[in-house]
Each structure stands twice: as C-alpha cells, then as structure tokens.
Amino acid sequence: MIISTNITINVNDLGKSVQFYQTLGFELIQRWGDHYAQVKASGIILGLHPRKGNTPDTTDNISIGFTSDDFESEKQMLTDAGIDFEIRQEAGGSFLHFTDPDGTSLYFIKPKE
Numbered sequence: 001m002i003i004s005t006n007i008t009i010n011v012n013d014l015g016k017s018v019q020f021y022q023t024l025g026f027e028l029i030q031r032w033g034d035h036y037a038q039v040k041a042s043g044i045i046l047g048l049h050p051r052k053g054n055t056p057d058t059t060d061n062i063s064i065g066f067t068s069d070d071f072e073s074e075k076q077m078l079t080d081a082g083i084d085f086e087i088r089q090e091a092g093g094s095f096l097h098f099t100d101p102d103g104t105s106l107y108f109i110k111p112k113e
Contacts, residue, residue, distance in 0.1 A: 006038075006045050006046075006047050007044070007045070007046050007047065007062075007064065008046070008047035008048070008049050009046060009047070009048055009049070009062070009064075009100070009102070009104055010049050010050070010051045010102075011048050011049065011050060011051065011100075011101070011102045012050070012051055012101070012102050013050075013101065014031075014034050014036075014037060014048055014049075014050050015034075016101050017037075017048045017100060017101055017102065018031065018037050018039065018048060020100055020101050021039045021046065021100070022039065023077075023081045023083075024041075024077070024081075025041055025077070026039035026040060026041045026046065027039060027040055027041070029045065034050060035049075035050070036048065036049050041066070044066075062104060062105065063105040063106070064104065064105070064106050064107075065107045065108070065109050066106070066107070066108050066109070067108075067109055067110075067111065068108045068109065068110055069110075071094060071096070071108065071110040074108045075087075075096060078096060078098060083098050084098060085097060085098040086098070091112075092109065092111060092112060093109050093110050093111040093112040094109070094110045095108070095109050096108040096109075
C-alpha cells in the first residue's frame with residue numbers, strides 16, 4: 001500500500017490564497033475554478049478549499065512548518081512580500097512564525113544541528 005499526504009486548508013478567498021502560497025515558492029498544480037486548488041513544494045502538496053457559508057474558523061487547530069536550508073533567504077522573501085513574521089529561538093532551532101491570509105499558522109524552521 002502506498003499512502004501520500006495531501007493537507008487541505010479551508011480559505012476565504014481562493015485566488016488570494018493561491019497567490020500567497022506561490023509567493024512562498026509553491027507551484028500551482030491545478031485549479032478547479034473557485035472550488036479547489038492544489039499547490040506544491042518539495043515533499044508537500046497543499047489543497048486550498050473555500051469555506052462554505054458560516055463554517056467556524058478552525059485555524060487554531062493546525063500549524064504547518066516548512067524546514068529551510070537557507071533561513072536568511074526565507075526571512076528576506078517574507079520581508080520582500082510584506083508578510084509579517086516573528087523570529088523565535090526555541091529548543092528545536094530557529095523559527096519564523098507567520099500566517100496565511102486566513103490566519104493559518106505557518107512557520108519556517110532551521111533545526112538545531
């Protein structure tokens with residue numbers, strides 16, 4: 001059996017979210033109008049799906065991390081894109097914490113060696 005991973009994030013504005021993740025370096029794989037889109041980066045595929053009606057905001061239930069081998073470039077990319085972030089040093093390494101347009105918690109990590 002082969003199992004692959006696809007993480008779907010419910011978003012308010014599909015176009016804005018696709019553009020945001022492309023800014024982070026994700027590639028648009030496919031988009032089905034305003035119903036669903038998939039973006040990918042090395043080793044991960046994210047699905048983006050518009051919220052339905054009054055679906056409760058559950059962005060506190062997930063945090064997605066991206067391991068980086070070039071932490072300074074990631075900081076510069078976030079700065080250049082106007083994305084607010086917080087730098088934190090923790091037991092596991094250095095972190096850049098930020099959110100997507102819908103408040104989903106994201107971070108880049110440079111693990112301690």
